[in-house]
Amino acid sequence: MPLKDVNVIIDLMKPAPKVGLGTPLLLVEAVGTPAYKEYLSLEALAADYASGTAVHAKAQTILAQKNRPAKIAVASFETGAADAALDTFYNRAWHFVLLAENDPADQLDVANVVAGKDFKLFVAQVADNTGREALADKARTVIVDHDVAGEHLDAAIVGDLGSQTVGSITWKFKGGFAGMTGRYLSEAQLAEIEADNAIAYVHKAGKAQLSEGYDATGEYIDVLHGQDFVKVDMENEVQYALQNAPKVPFDARGISLITAAATTTLQRAFNQGIVAQREDGQPSYTIQALSRDQVDAQDRAERNYKGLSFQFELAGAIHRVDPIKGEILV
Structure with missing residues (x-):
């Protein structure tokens, strides 16, 4: 028998609450059987992932934001098996998945899983054209182009925007993310990023803000x-x-x-x-x-x-x- 008695199917037709739908999942490579755990605070997470680890850094960025989520989930995976672990934990109460480390192979595996499910969202941070192009046209993958060392824009935008009331915001124009540096890009540079349906944190009209609000297929996140x-x-x-x-x-x-x-x-x-x-x-x-x-x-x-x-x-x-x-x- 199925685990659900009710199934809603939505087709998006185009012309010719902060609970659950904002919770982020951090995927981290680790030795041993894949495991899933939820944390209500950075202090609780630090007991398993100390300061200086990739998980701690992204969690810290998420929880530093003004509209931070109520909790963070972390799931481990064995080397080369991010997709298998994600599939195992897909029905848990999270909605945005991020990788603790921005490994291109893992990013592609995760993007393929999310696209296949057509439910929930993957936010992937890249630093160059190669990273963007590897994830091109992946449905429900949000490509964040940010090359500032030590900054986790993927975590910042999920932490600040993901938990706001669904439908109340568009992700374009949003800024003021704690710990993030807006970039000064030329029109040509920004056009190159947006040609891949990627998003940058760029200065416009005197304010650092997200250049767009869509996924890698051009569909809007909201x-x-x-x-x-x-x-x-x-x-x-x-x-x-x-x-x-x-x-x-x-x-x-x-x-x-x-x-x-x-x-x-x-x-x-x-x-x-x-x-x-x-x-x-x-x-x-x-x-x-x-x-x-x-x-x-x-x-x-x-x-x-x-x-x-x-x-x-x-x-x-x-x-x-x-x-x-x-x-x-x-």
Whole structure:
């Protein structure tokens, strides 16, 4: 039997809460059987990973940020087996994975796993063209181009942005990361980075800020994070409805209960900024629920309701205002 009774599948259609969805996972190479552990503080982590280790350095950067997550997870892997360990621990309560050491081979392995799952995000720090190009077009991999020695921009942005309310922010323009140095890049240098769908921490308009907010395929991080939120939240809401009722009958009463649970998620997503607002001020989503008579008799016999579907329009974000036209009257 499956571990989940509710499964939400979301297709992203394109035209021609701080808990769980912000928790970072640090992958570290170590001898021995892969292990997973969560830490609520840097002091607790230091008992296993002392100051000076790569894990401690990235954890310290994460926890130094203004909007730091409530906890950090660490998973170990044997040499060359980052992908296997990640697969083993994929269903734990984390959402952003980082490597303690930016090894290119491990980065590629992790990127392939995350792309294959189409759920959660990998944030990888690179220092040059070769690093960026190795991860090109990897879905759900955020490539961070940062060559300042000793700085962990991947950890800083996950620590500060990952735990903010899903849908409330876009990652572009964000800055003020503790311990990070903004770079002064020419237009040509930045264009080269962005050609690989990578992100830099660069000075613009007198402020150090992220140059963009997308993954290696060009999809926006807030869209992916929002998609994951709707999936997890709706699965939980429907599961709660099934668990908390003495029985959910396979008729209009039960179908209404499930529909209400799904509506709760979509309304929450609207309030958080994931779902767009229509011109009349109402959220732009729809839910369709087949009646008992419209559902296949075999599905009724197996007690599997397959009649619920929904659509919503993404709120998105404005990333450019170009041009703004003006006139001077004499």
